[in-house]
Amino acid sequence: MAETAQMKVSDEVAISIQKMNKWYGTFHVLRDIDLTVYRGERIVICGPSGSGKSTLIRCINALEEHQKGSIEVDGTLLSSDLKNIDKIRSEVGMCFQHFNLFPHLTILENCTLAPIWVRKTPKKEAEETAMHFLTKVKIPDQADKYPGQLSGGQQQRVAIARSLCMRPRIMLFDEPTSALDPEMIKEVLDTMIELAEEGMTMLCVTHEMGFARQVANRVIFMDEGQIVEQNEPEAFFSNPQSPRTQLFLSQILGH
Amino acid sequence: MSDTHEHSVAFVRTQAVPAAPPPFQATGPVKWVRENLFANIPNAILTLLSFYAIYVVLSATLPWMLNGIWNTQSLAECREILQGATGACFSVLVERWNQLLFGFTYPAEIYWRPTLAFVLLFLAAAPVLFFDLPRKLLVFTALYPFIAYYLIWGGTVWTPVFALLGVVGGFLVYVRFVRNSFAAGFFGGIAAAFVIWWIAGFIVPMLAWENPVLAAVPSRDMGGFMLNMMLGVVCVSLSLPIGIALALGRQSSMPLIKIICVVFIEFVRGVPLITLLFVASVVLAYFFPPDATIDLILRVIIMITMFSSAYIAEVIRGGLAALPKGQYEAADSLGLDYPQAMRLIILPQALKISIPGIVNVAVGLFKDTTLVSVISMFDLVGMIRGPILASTEWNGVYWELFMFAALLFFIVCYGISQYSQWLERRLATDHR
Numbered sequence: 001m002a003e004t005a006q007m008k009v010s011d012e013v014a015i016s017i018q019k020m021n022k023w024y025g026t027f028h029v030l031r032d033i034d035l036t037v038y039r040g041e042r043i044v045i046c047g048p049s050g051s052g053k054s055t056l057i058r059c060i061n062a063l064e065e066h067q068k069g070s071i072e073v074d075g076t077l078l079s080s081d082l083k084n085i086d087k088i089r090s091e092v093g094m095c096f097q098h099f100n101l102f103p104h105l106t107i108l109e110n111c112t113l114a115p116i117w118v119r120k121t122p123k124k125e126a127e128e129t130a131m132h133f134l135t136k137v138k139i140p141d142q143a144d145k146y147p148g149q150l151s152g153g154q155q156q157r158v159a160i161a162r163s164l165c166m167r168p169r170i171m172l173f174d175e176p177t178s179a180l181d182p183e184m185i186k187e188v189l190d191t192m193i194e195l196a197e198e199g200m201t202m203l204c205v206t207h208e209m210g211f212a213r214q215v216a217n218r219v220i221f222m223d224e225g226q227i228v229e230q231n232e233p234e235a236f237f238s239n240p241q242s243p244r245t246q247l248f249l250s251q252i253l254g255h
Numbered sequence: 256m257s258d259t260h261e262h263s264v265a266f267v268r269t270q271a272v273p274a275a276p277p278p279f280q281a282t283g284p285v286k287w288v289r290e291n292l293f294a295n296i297p298n299a300i301l302t303l304l305s306f307y308a309i310y311v312v313l314s315a316t317l318p319w320m321l322n323g324i325w326n327t328q329s330l331a332e333c334r335e336i337l338q339g340a341t342g343a344c345f346s347v348l349v350e351r352w353n354q355l356l357f358g359f360t361y362p363a364e365i366y367w368r369p370t371l372a373f374v375l376l377f378l379a380a381a382p383v384l385f386f387d388l389p390r391k392l393l394v395f396t397a398l399y400p401f402i403a404y405y406l407i408w409g410g411t412v413w414t415p416v417f418a419l420l421g422v423v424g425g426f427l428v429y430v431r432f433v434r435n436s437f438a439a440g441f442f443g444g445i446a447a448a449f450v451i452w453w454i455a456g457f458i459v460p461m462l463a464w465e466n467p468v469l470a471a472v473p474s475r476d477m478g479g480f481m482l483n484m485m486l487g488v489v490c491v492s493l494s495l496p497i498g499i500a501l502a503l504g505r506q507s508s509m510p511l512i513k514i515i516c517v518v519f520i521e522f523v524r525g526v527p528l529i530t531l532l533f534v535a536s537v538v539l540a541y542f543f544p545p546d547a548t549i550d551l552i553l554r555v556i557i558m559i560t561m562f563s564s565a566y567i568a569e570v571i572r573g574g575l576a577a578l579p580k581g582q583y584e585a586a587d588s589l590g591l592d593y594p595q596a597m598r599l600i601i602l603p604q605a606l607k608i609s610i611p612g613i614v615n616v617a618v619g620l621f622k623d624t625t626l627v628s629v630i631s632m633f634d635l636v637g638m639i640r641g642p643i644l645a646s647t648e649w650n651g652v653y654w655e656l657f658m659f660a661a662l663l664f665f666i667v668c669y670g671i672s673q674y675s676q677w678l679e680r681r682l683a684t685d686h687r
Contacts, residue, residue: 063584082592090590100585104603104684113599114589146684166589 012039013072014170014201015060020069022052022059022225029055030066031225039169042202044212044233047222048248053205056222057172060203061092074169090118093163097175099155101147107134107158108143111165119166126165133161137191153184157191164195171195173204209253213237221245319343323655329648347652348659351643355659358478358633359642365409365470369481372406375399376488384674400489407485410471411463417455421448437594474552478633480663485552486634487621487667490559494620495613497560498567499606503597505572516568523565528623531558536630555627563620570612574605607682614675618668625664635660 015037022030029052037043045053058064060071062078062085071078073088102110111130115121121129134140137157139150147155156176163171173192177185189211196202196215206212212219212233219236221229221244229236229245237253240246276282293299322342326349327333333344348355357366379399382392401415408414425448433440477485504516523531535554578601586596606613628637639656643649649656 061588063587086590086592089588092588094588096581096585096588098579098581100579100581102582102585102600102604104607104682114591117595117599118590148684162589 010039013037014039014041014074015203016070016072017060018070018072020059020066020071022055022064022066022068029225030059033069033227035220035227037170037201037203039201040199041218042196042200042216043204043218043220044216045203045205045220045222046207046209046212046248047228051222052225053222054174057094057174057203057205060170060172061089061094063094086118090114090166091168092170092172093166093168094172095156095159095163095174095176097178099147099152099159099179101155101159101162103147106144106146107139107150110147110158111162114162115165130161130165133164134158136164136194137161138187151184152180153187156180156184156188160188160191160195170201170203173202173206175205175207177206177208207252209237221248223248325349330650330652331648343655344652345655347643347649347655351638351649354479354638354643355635356479357481358476358638360476360633361472361478361481362470362476365472368406368409368469372403373481373484375402375406379403384678405469407477407481408472408474409467409469411459411467412469413455413459413462417452417459421451421455424448424451433594437592474550477552479638480635482552482627482632482634483621483624483664484667486556486559486624486627489556490563490620490624491617493556493560494564494567494616497564498613499571499602501564501568502571502575505568506575519561520565520568523561524569528559528562529626529629531562532626532630534558551632555630555632559620559624563616566616566619567613570609570616571605573612574607574609575601577608578604607679610675610679610682614671618671621668621671622664625660635663 013036015035017033017035020030020033021028033056035056045056047053055064059066060073060078065080066078074091076084076088076091078084078088101107102113105113108127108130111134112123112126115126115129116123119126131140131143134143137160139154139157139161142150142154142158147158150158160176176192177188180188185208189208192202192204192211193215204211204216216233218230219233220227221236221240221242223244229240229242231241236245237249240249292302319341320343322337322340323345324333324336324342325345327336327344327346328350330344330347333342333346353363353366357369361369376399378392379396382388382390382396398419401419404418405412405415425444425446428447429440429444431440432443501516501520504512505520507513507516532555535558536551539549539554582600582604583596586600591599625634625636627634628640631637633641639660643656644652
């Protein structure tokens with residue numbers, strides 16, 4: 001699968017972050033983040049906890065507000081204008097650590113809700129799309145159940161399908177496998193790998209280094225709110241430059 | 256069975272043991288009595304004591320009830336028939352039945368109007384309470400308040416028609432502007448409704464006929480259990496949406512809206528309902544222009560609604576707080592705007608959590624409608640304490656009347672409680 005990572009990505013810019021800063025009160029979480037993501041790129045962001053990696057990708061769809069600098073997604077500048085924020089959010093899919101499915105709706109309703117209400121898709125068409133993506137994540141037979149009846153891995157795959165139903169151009173993953181049992185991690189990662197192979201632009205916060213090696217074409221290491229190092233996965237893992245990265249890799253790959 | 260001993264404990268069954276019924280002591284009523292009533296000595300003593308207590312209560316009340324007299328014209332006649340024996344004088348319920356239900360000044364020949372409104376209430380409430388029913392029935396629910404008003408108050412048909420027009424106009428303005436911004440639609444709609452009502456204030460008197468189809472009944476003639484039902488139904492159905500709005504307003508990121516909601520909730524919760532009712536009946540008149548006569552029932556409805564909506568707001572705030580932050584984030588990340596996220600994701604879940612609390616407030620509110628008897632309105636309790644007990648025929652019939660009042664309220668409140676339990680079971684999808 002090494003050639004997947006080496007695949008040429010386009011020159012079209014999907015996300016452009018410039019000198020972005022964020023504070024929680026007086027705590028400086030993100031410092032001078034500069035990041036350009038090209039269409040079709042698959043980026044894995046790793047780093048110790050509290051390094052700001054989740055906050056970074058949550059800033060991209062405005063779940064968190066940044067205070068300085070600029071974020072541009074698909075040519076739309078992220079400002080406090082609600083119209084822009086809603087536009088960006090409907091173009092950017094997101095999967096959470098704790099799935100965040102809507103427990104009062106069936107799996108199918110979870111998937112059709114946003115297309116029907118945000119995209120104004122007719123119900124029938126939305127249901128067909130939903131079934132298409134549920135088949136893709138291999139759980140079409142669970143469509144009429146409620147999230148509480150599914151296993152964690154299944155729920156996360158539904159969450160991915162729910163995002164895909166909005167036909168997003170960019171997918172964000174916030175530690176999608178951290179809340180899962182080991183045997184369920186694989187089924188979710190397989191779904192994400194499949195997605196990557198289809199050329200989806202992906203930003204993924206994860207500790208799954210195997211996944212990073214296999215699909216990422218760029219790995220970013222963050223610490224204390226800054227991007228410390230970024231490189232192609234091969235070089236990143238075999239020859240980390242910064243001592244902080246070396247320490248981190250030795251800790252997580254050491255066992 | 257461990258492998259090492261396998262050969263020494265080897266066993267092969269050659270004959271099947273047939274299924275047999277359990278011994279008599281392990282099943283049936285005997286087992287139940289043993290386990291539940293006489294499990295051990297303290298238990299047995301408690302059981303016997305309880306039986307004795309039940310006996311004492313029943314031996315006092317049963318003869319009184321079974322010996323009850325239903326067909327006399329006054330308490331004196333009851334006493335004459337009973338000749339000193341214990342027995343209830345239920346005839347007061349028969350003789351004053353209509354007064355207990357409709358008050359003592361509501362014209363007797365048009366009792367059918369509030370009765371019809373009451374029957375229609377079930378039709379109107381059904382699609383709201385049981386959402387498996389076809390959604391088209393909601394059209395009738397939307398029209399019901401105006402129909403019920405027309406039936407109960409009568410008078411010119413144009414009053415409810417223009418009231419309806421105001422609501423429709425407000426709704427159309429809301430739909431027109433909500434695309435731009437929710438606040439514009441919301442306040443625009445309310446403003447439009449008020450403009451229509453204000454204009455109607457001039458038109459309706461001109462259109463009114465001398466002899467309306469349904470004779471007009473002034474508010475002061477409303478009374479009895481009908482008044483309790485009117486206040487209860489109107490105030491509960493108004494205070495739920497207002498309570499939701501207040502709860503959401505209290506969470507708002509806009510400081511002005513937040514402050515208004517917090518001040519309103521904290522103020523109204525900190526004041527006894529009785530005080531608000533006195534304000535409604537006496538003080539409020541000072542604030543209106545001298546010629547503006549705001550109907551007393553309307554004033555009371557406003558006060559009770561304010562009171563209960565503040566409570567409901569706090570109950571719903573609890574439900575909102577119980578939702579994980581991830582639900583808001585998931586709704587946001589899918590691109591749902593604020594009204595959509597609230598209506599489709601947050602409120603259905605928050606309201607489901609709040610059902611027991613909301614029902615608690617609704618039941619309490621319904622019983623509190625009897626407090627209007629203190630500001631000399633003749634609701635069920637007001638009727639009993641006033642015209643009925645004060646009459647020479649029935650002076651002294653306390654038990655029968657108040658037990659009847661208690662029974663009526665119990666039936667309604669128990670119904671509400673049973674419905675809410677059904678609703679909770681029906682909505683349970685979380686499979687915890």
